[in-house]
Amino acid sequence: MKLWTSPWVFCLVILLLCFGSECGTVQRKGRSKRELVRIREAKATIPGACATRLPRGKRSLPGLERRVLPHRRRSAQAVENSSDRGKSVYFTGRGDQLRLKPGVEIPRGNFTLEMWIKPEGGQRSPTVIAGLYDKCFYASSDRGWLLGIEAVSEHGNRDPRFFFSLKTDRAHKVTSIHSNARYVPNQWAHVAVTYDGVYMKLFVNGAQVGVSREQSGDVFSHLTKKCKVLMIGGNALNHNYRGAVERVGLWRQARGQRQIIRDMQGHEDPQDLPQLVIRETFEHPGRKWLTVKDGSFPQPEQGGGWRVGFQGLGGGIGNSEGLLDTMLEPPPCGQTICDNIEVIKNYNNLWNFRRPKKVRYRVINIWDDTRTRPTVTDHQISLQHQQLNDAFSPYNITWELSIYNVTNSSLRNRLILANCDISKVGDDVCDPECNHPLTGYDAGDCMSGHRNRCPESKQGNGVCDPECNCENFSYDLGDCCNPNITDVTKTCFNRSSPYK
Ligand SMILES: *[C@@H]1O[C@H](CO)[C@@H](O)[C@H](O)[C@H]1NC(C)=O
Ligand SMILES: *[C@@H]1O[C@H](CO)[C@@H](O)[C@H](O)[C@H]1NC(C)=O
Ligand SMILES: *[C@@H]1O[C@H](CO)[C@@H](O)[C@H](O)[C@H]1NC(C)=O
Ligand SMILES: *[C@@H]1O[C@H](CO)[C@@H](O)[C@H](O)[C@H]1NC(C)=O
Ligand SMILES: *[C@@H]1O[C@H](CO)[C@@H](O)[C@H](O)[C@H]1NC(C)=O
Numbered sequence: 078m079k080l081w082t083s084p085w086v087f088c089l090v091i092l093l094l095c096f097g098s099e100c101g102t103v104q105r106k107g108r109s110k111r112e113l114v115r116i117r118e119a120k121a122t123i124p125g126a127c128a129t130r131l132p133r134g135k136r137s138l139p140g141l142e143r144r145v146l147p148h149r150r151r152s153a154q155a156v157e158n159s160s161d162r163g164k165s166v167y168f169t170g171r172g173d174q175l176r177l178k179p180g181v182e183i184p185r186g187n188f189t190l191e192m193w194i195k196p197e198g199g200q201r202s203p204t205v206i207a208g209l210y211d212k213c214f215y216a217s218s219d220r221g222w223l224l225g226i227e228a229v230s231e232h233g234n235r236d237p238r239f240f241f242s243l244k245t246d247r248a249h250k251v252t253s254i255h256s257n258a259r260y261v262p263n264q265w266a267h268v269a270v271t272y273d274g275v276y277m278k279l280f281v282n283g284a285q286v287g288v289s290r291e292q293s294g295d296v297f298s299h300l301t302k303k304c305k306v307l308m309i310g311g312n313a314l315n316h317n318y319r320g321a322v323e324r325v326g327l328w329r330q331a332r333g334q335r336q337i338i339r340d341m342q343g344h345e346d347p348q349d350l351p352q353l354v355i356r357e358t359f360e361h362p363g364r365k366w367l368t369v370k371d372g373s374f375p376q377p378e379q380g381g382g383w384r385v386g387f388q389g390l391g392g393g394i395g396n397s398e399g400l401l402d403t404m405l406e407p408p409p410c411g412q413t414i415c416d417n418i419e420v421i422k423n424y425n426n427l428w429n430f431r432r433p434k435k436v437r438y439r440v441i442n443i444w445d446d447t448r449t450r451p452t453v454t455d456h457q458i459s460l461q462h463q464q465l466n467d468a469f470s471p472y473n474i475t476w477e478l479s480i481y482n483v484t485n486s487s488l489r490n491r492l493i494l495a496n497c498d499i500s501k502v503g504d505d506v507c508d509p510e511c512n513h514p515l516t517g518y519d520a521g522d523c524m525s526g527h528r529n530r531c532p533e534s535k536q537g538n539g540v541c542d543p544e545c546n547c548e549n550f551s552y553d554l555g556d557c558c559n560p561n562i563t564d565v566t567k568t569c570f571n572r573s574s575p576y577k
């Protein structure tokens with residue numbers, strides 16, 4: 078049996094390319110045009126983002142507040158070691174900020190800063206994870222750029238998100254862009270910020286989550302070069318960061334999304350290296366960094382702080398599975414923007430919100446190599462398409478369908494269980510998300526009562542007996558992973574077996 082859990086490999090991926098730029102934009106006073114443009118810009122880059130964006134002031138509904146994120150385990154593949162991955166260090170938020178030694182040329186124009194971080198919860202707002210300051214112009218403390226965490230809601234620290242702010246020396250105002258969702262405490266996340274003289278962009282776990290073109294030109298000029306200080310872990314105003322940091326990279330180019338994803342996966346292209354200014358692995362932080370006054374270097378993270386799977390896991394999608402601590406989360410019930418009374422009122426009162434709109438979506442249909450067994454038939458697709466249009470046309474919404482056929486038997490035979498990471502199957506803990514007949518009830522983990530029901534006579538008798546198909550009995554002593562005996566795509570749960 079084959080298992081895939083990568084969220085984006087669903088047989089049926091529906092891409093909602095949003096209801097045009099108006100979607101979910103609440104008309105309200107006091108929001109500057111600039112801000113609206115920014116919201117729109119951000120939306121344009123996150124398909125479907127509007128669906129989960131709660132309006133201001135409504136973000137802290139009790140249900141959302143208390144929603145406990147399920148515990149995420151590290152992938153089994155992750156345990157392997159790799160020397161150039163470096164160390165993760167822990168910033169206490171008290172006097173262990175680091176300042177880049179003079180002599181390293183900080184990029185003036187295009188740049189990319191990227192790193193893995195695991196922020197603790199309850200950061201103050203704003204918290205600065207890394208930033209570029211100007212130590213000469215005290216009058217203007219916001220010159221330069223910052224990567225950090227800040228609350229977006231007016232109500233205290235309720236909705237903390239990653240942000241990237243930038244103010245070039247010539248600009249009058251600072252520009253901040255925020256990630257689309259709050260950060261998850263104690264989870265590793267890969268964050269990257271880029272600037273190419275026109276666009277500033279924020280990436281979280283390889284996804285572009287914010288963009289703005291409000292700033293332009295070089296960040297600073299030759300003349301002020303000596304004034305610039307790059308810090309990580311906090312700033313001079315004590316907006317310090319608490320949490321782990323690993324593998325900080327600074328480039329003198331605005332890296333594209335593909336490159337950022339490759340960096341995230343730990344692949345290094347020698348061709349790119351001339352563009353690399355710093356790759357800090359924290360093996361010898363004293364070589365490039367200075368501590369602040371009376372401060373100390375951040376210490377290696379306690380408790381086996383290795384981040385999950387880093388490199389050598391083979392290329393492609395499977396990689397990101399072990400690599401990222403992300404999972405698919407449905408929007409909390411009743412808390413999408415479209416359920417918001419204020420928003421709906423606007424739609425009711427302003428007819429121009431209800432102008433005809435087109436939603437484009439794509440069905441990715443997976444066939445086997447002989448092009449016989451599609452995941453869904455043409456008839457099902459057209460039926461669904463018809464139903465969608467019938468249901469939404471009274472509201473001036475039409476659907477535009479495109480179909481993408483993929484012919485790949487191997488992919489077709491895979492089973493996707495949302496959130497069931499392959500490493501969880503048969504790990505001696507019953508994971509409800511993996512409790513499915515097709516995984517042999519989490520390879521037996523969820524059948525504690527049935528553990529002993531496999532009589533010895535059935536073990537390894539040349540028949541795959543379901544009651545023996547768990548790790549405890551070596552998957553029926555191998556019978557269930559033997560292609561000569563059984564349809565292994567359905568019965569083989571042994572993680573190490575090539576037939577799984
Ligand atoms: C990983 O590397 C560390 C430091 O180099 C070493 O102490 C540890 O034993 C290694 N672990 C494995 C599983 O190789
Ligand atoms: C910065 O990036 C932009 C867009 O990639 C490019 O056109 C420009 O030449 C770059 N500037 C420098 C100084 O490399
Ligand atoms: C659909 O759009 C038209 C304008 O094109 C508008 O007059 C009408 O009220 C809209 N219908 C609904 C149900 O919103
Ligand atoms: C996908 O396959 C179906 C069924 O064979 C076919 O009708 C359709 O034209 C194909 N679409 C594309 C874009 O290839
Ligand atoms: C088919 O899917 C498998 C994953 O199941 C993938 O490894 C392989 O590259 C795909 N083949 C092609 C030709 O895309």
Ligand SMILES: *[C@@H]1O[C@H](CO)[C@@H](O)[C@H](O)[C@H]1NC(C)=O
Pocket residue numbers: 548550551552555571572573574575
């Ligand atoms: C799983 O499969 C591997 C490779 O075929 C085998 O060496 C191992 O013994 C199997 N594990 C169990 C628990 O049966």
Ligand SMILES: *[C@@H]1O[C@H](CO)[C@@H](O)[C@H](O)[C@H]1NC(C)=O
Pocket residue numbers: 559560561
């Ligand atoms: C399946 O049968 C083939 C041919 O009889 C044999 O070569 C192969 O080793 C068998 N595989 C297993 C896993 O027993």
Ligand SMILES: CC(=O)N[C@H]1CO[C@H](CO)[C@@H](O)[C@@H]1O
Pocket residue numbers: 528549550
């Ligand atoms: C072969 C094997 O691992 N047997 C174990 C299966 O599980 C029972 C109960 O948990 C153990 O007692 C057996 O030793």
